[in-house]
Amino acid sequence: MGEFADKLAAQSPAFQRAYLGSLAPNLVKSGKLEKYYQTLTDFDFLVAKIKHPQFGVQPLIEDYDLIDHRKMSNNSEYNIKKGTSLELIQGTLRLSAHILVADKRQLASQLHGRLLNQKMPEEIEALLAQIKQRTTTPWLCALTPSLTPPGGRLLRTLKGHSYSVNAVAVTPNGQQVISASWDTTLKVWNLATGEVIATFTGDSSIYCCAVAPDGMTIVAGDGSGRVHFLRLQGMREE
Structure with missing residues (x-):
């Protein structure tokens, strides 16, 4: 895993919980949007938040809604292109939510399978590279786009019934x-x-x-x- 994961693993459970819960909101409140972009495109952060028992996929999805684009347009660190990348990642997490709730280990396969596209922004390409470099457990790595990508008509799948x-x-x-x-x-x-x-x-x-x-x-x-x-x-x- 990367530097973020190593540092977090060295901290107490109480610190990890507080840090993962407050990091993204504090970055937005303080106007540190560049660091906010980096955090929400860091595969180690995504893994840590999804796997933590106090959080999971939905709290992570909500981290991407912390920016009010109308109010942030005057911030020198506001970047429309990076904001688009965050929307794509958030859309991917929504599409994969019903799978990740059942099996958090599917994060790498879900992100890679839905974001693998030649037209993706450079932040997405960097995230895909992180997934390959930092995933240490076996996972299915699609060679071509194989899952429904974000941005289409399908937004979310609800799973709970045992029959049709x-x-x-x-x-x-x-x-x-x-x-x-x-x-x-x-x-x-x-x-x-x-x-x-x-x-x-x-x-x-x-x-x-x-x-x-x-x-x-x-x-x-x-x-x-x-x-x-x-x-x-x-x-x-x-």
């Missing part, structure tokens, strides 16, 4: 999605994080679902001919 999904619906505020499945469950997902907010289990397969205009009432129909009305507690239409 029959219907989906999005709440009026665009923040949650409802899925009805053959596995007899209806799930409510947080679109920003990909997490399951709530699960309703019926007696038979759930075939359809919809969200009422109030943004808090779900209507679902199952294979037995029953219609269920469910309430999204604690949520409101924005």
Whole structure:
């Protein structure tokens, strides 16, 4: 591994947790955008944050949202091209999130397989080189672009049902999605994080679902001919 990983490994668990959690926010607050760019394109940092038990892939994804591009345009270290590189890496992490939650060891293969493209910025090329140099465990290294790249129509994959999904619906505020499945469950997902907010289990397969205009009432129909009305507690239409 690189210098970052070596230094971090020498510190106490408490220091590692505090450092990984505050590094990116502190760099942005202090206006050190060049260091922020370097950190979020450093493979060692990505590995450390994803593997740490207090963090994982979603907190890492959120690190890339710390810059408000409108407010940062007057900063001398603000770089549009490097910002684009960060967006590509963040998009890759979103596409791979459901895989990385199950197996964090897939980070190298997922990044390389989705970012391997001749037109990628130099920061991305440097990250791909780091992956090859610093990954010490066996991993699948694609020789040609083989996975869905960031920037397309697919943004994220939600994984949680044990059988096929029959219907989906999005709440009026665009923040949650409802899925009805053959596995007899209806799930409510947080679109920003990909997490399951709530699960309703019926007696038979759930075939359809919809969200009422109030943004808090779900209507679902199952294979037995029953219609269920469910309430999204604690949520409101924005």
